Amino acid sequence: MSYNPFSLEGKTVLVTGASSGIGKATAILCSKLGASVIITARNEERLKDTVSQLEGNNNKIVVADLSGTEGINQLINEVNELDGLVNNAGINKILPIQFVDEHELMNTMQINALSPILLTQGLIKKKRIRKGGAIVFVSSIAGHTRSSVGNSMYCASKGTITGFMKCISKELVIKKIRCNEVLPGQVDTPIMSQGAVTEEQMTALAAHIPMKRLGNPEEIAAGIVFLLSDAASYITGSSLIIDGGLSL
Amino acid sequence: MKTLEEFVALFAEQFDDTDASEITAATEFKDLDEWSSLIALSIIAMADEEFDVALKGADVRDASTVEDLYKVICGKM
Numbered sequence A: 001m002s003y004n005p006f007s008l009e010g011k012t013v014l015v016t017g018a019s020s021g022i023g024k025a026t027a028i029l030c031s032k033l034g035a036s037v038i039i040t041a042r043n044e045e046r047l048k049d050t051v052s053q054l055e056g057n058n059n060k061i062v063v064a065d066l067s068g069t070e071g072i073n074q075l076i077n078e079v080n081e082l083d084g085l086v087n088n089a090g091i092n093k094i095l096p097i098q099f100v101d102e103h104e105l106m107n108t109m110q111i112n113a114l115s116p117i118l119l120t121q122g123l124i125k126k127k128r129i130r131k132g133g134a135i136v137f138v139s140s141i142a143g144h145t146r147s148s149v150g151n152s153m154y155c156a157s158k159g160t161i162t163g164f165m166k167c168i169s170k171e172l173v174i175k176k177i178r179c180n181e182v183l184p185g186q187v188d189t190p191i192m193s194q195g196a197v198t199e200e201q202m203t204a205l206a207a208h209i210p211m212k213r214l215g216n217p218e219e220i221a222a223g224i225v226f227l228l229s230d231a232a233s234y235i236t237g238s239s240l241i242i243d244g245g246l247s248l
Numbered sequence B: 001m002k003t004l005e006e007f008v009a010l011f012a013e014q015f016d017d018t019d020a021s022e023i024t025a026a027t028e029f030k031d032l033d034e035w036s037s038l039i040a041l042s043i044i045a046m047a048d049e050e051f052d053v054a055l056k057g058a059d060v061r062d063a064s065t066v067e068d069l070y071k072v073i074c075g076k077m
């Protein structure tokens, strides 16, 4: 095939939270663009469903719970050399500030902020990310350009990721590893399925988005995959908003 | 198990500008001036904290009076 800087041919990419939503769409798109993909999450059944939709035979499942050091270390030990890391696993617990407590805060911070930081740290320390590699964090416009009530723990966790990403993107230049983040707006995935927000409220929210609809996981995956590819070779430390204009 | 009266008091606590005396078991709470999506989230969080019940946004939407919501919580316990 002719020159294609967007191709992921020959690359190996690890995607966390690949059993659902944005992570699943990202794993599928990576494989379509030629990458071998390592997918991880807790739910093995759903991971098997993702793997069944991947192209090529070089893909791998690692079942791991990222809510503790044990799971993070297990994952680090089960991967070899990577060209791409997508820190995507995340949760969203909605609680007005007066109901925030240490347990809920620690849970959100652990999965959305501490585990991506520790996973990245561990992989760098063990030199598992090759020169020319790329790391993409899935943050959110929440807490950056928009915030919705009840979302303080989530916004804090996503802001943490942005600060971390901005710093290590500079540190990792010497290792020729790029770091960036995507900031999705409201995307149609099961993340809100706990039901604190009704369907009518989601529809009302969609009406506020200039494009008048929620995003699809595939539309976030496209941004992630661009940042992983060599087409983004001069992009590091940046935040790509993908929100149908919601921040405008 | 908390009584209906205790639930009404906890319900009223989620408001800042509405006097507790304005809220009774028969109050149609969505008609209160101060009612908002943030208070709806507070009611859901209060039900979780005080009753260990996971209310959904739709439960709050479908209830009309404070007592309706108490009954939904009792039904989920």
Ligand SMILES: NC(=O)c1ccc[n+]([C@@H]2O[C@H](COP(=O)([O-])OP(=O)(O)OC[C@H]3O[C@@H](n4cnc5c(N)ncnc54)[C@H](OP(=O)(O)O)[C@@H]3O)[C@@H](O)[C@H]2O)c1
Binding pocket: A016, A017, A018, A019, A020, A021, A022, A023, A040, A041, A042, A043, A044, A046, A064, A065, A066, A067, A088, A089, A090, A091, A092, A111, A138, A139, A140, A141, A183, A184, A185, A186, A187, A188, A189, A190, A191, A192
């Ligand atoms: N959807 C949106 O509107 C939106 C907007 C902005 C940002 N985001 C971000 O996008 C990312 C993906 O979200 P999504 O919407 O695709 O949500 P989702 O469909 O609920 O997927 C979340 C993924 O995270 C994994 N995960 C959760 N807890 C985990 C744990 N303890 N250990 C390992 N994996 C865990 C889940 O896998 P298991 O349950 O199998 O473990 C699942 O694969 C998150 O970081 C989210 O904050 C989403």
